[in-house]
Amino acid sequence: MHPSSTLPSKGLIRQPALCQWLDVTRSGLAKLKAKDSTFPKPIKDGDARQAAAYYVVAEVEAWLQAKIAARDKAQADSSEGATQ
Template sequence: MNMMYTKLRLTIKDVCHMLSVERDKLNKLVKTDPSFPRPIKEGASRQAAVYFDYNELVNWWEDQKQARYS
């Protein structure tokens, strides 16, 4: 059985690649755009991995496209 899977959580590198932006731009989006999905930190330590939810990112992107045409 060959099924295609979509990652549910994306690393910062994945998100930058997905949105075609540099890490600085991603950080700016997180800080300045209240509608941009919040990162999810895995653990309490400062070095804990940070992820973004795939569905939240897709929904944000769709909202951006809708706003563009409104």
């Protein structure tokens, strides 16, 4: 994953750019969304199935921060249990 400084300054990011930012394929993103119900929902540009999907950059960043915080908490909890 790239640092947030490389994110576009606009509020929305298209699905292909999101895949590139998260370093996943389209199918990898689909699996991530299916596995993790907390992943931000896209905003579709129309009703057609092929309509472009956009994601709110701030929501994706918040999701990433929550994942990082959960990881750090799990690591801290496991290291505390090992020292007791």
